[in-house]
Amino acid sequence: MSFWKTKKLTEMTTEEWESLCDNCGRCCLNKLEDEDTGDIYFTSAACDQIDLETCRCARYADRCTVVPECIDLRQPGFTAYNWLPSTCAYRLLNDGRELPDWHPLVSGNAESVQEAGISISSYAIKESEVDDLEDHIIEWLD
Numbered sequence: 001m002s003f004w005k006t007k008k009l010t011e012m013t014t015e016e017w018e019s020l021c022d023n024c025g026r027c028c029l030n031k032l033e034d035e036d037t038g039d040i041y042f043t044s045a046a047c048d049q050i051d052l053e054t055c056r057c058a059r060y061a062d063r064c065t066v067v068p069e070c071i072d073l074r075q076p077g078f079t080a081y082n083w084l085p086s087t088c089a090y091r092l093l094n095d096g097r098e099l100p101d102w103h104p105l106v107s108g109n110a111e112s113v114q115e116a117g118i119s120i121s122s123y124a125i126k127e128s129e130v131d132d133l134e135d136h137i138i139e140w141l142d
Contacts, residue, residue: 022103022113025055025120026085030133043136046124055119
């Protein structure tokens, strides 16, 4: 049986944990929270550290030092999965849900994320190119 079906996130090895990431890049999009409702809005502006072709962080090993706002999901007691996209494996598994068919661990194909249109590579821009994040809210994501 697949490890993600038998283990809790906290029980996974580093290799298992890292393989859950589908490299869609959605977690690296800047988000805005409505202070009144708590609703979270994704923008098309991605962290400057992401490679928009591969949707991988160029500074992954030291990302939380380079970008202090970057969140390490493996930190003890982490529970803010609601800030992650609804398609994120970490959020799905935390919520007791299954991985989607397009997830590389299910499909066996690393390109299935691109093929399913989940990757941000076709629409994201770097945050340094943005003046006002509110102008870049994307209503159709999450």
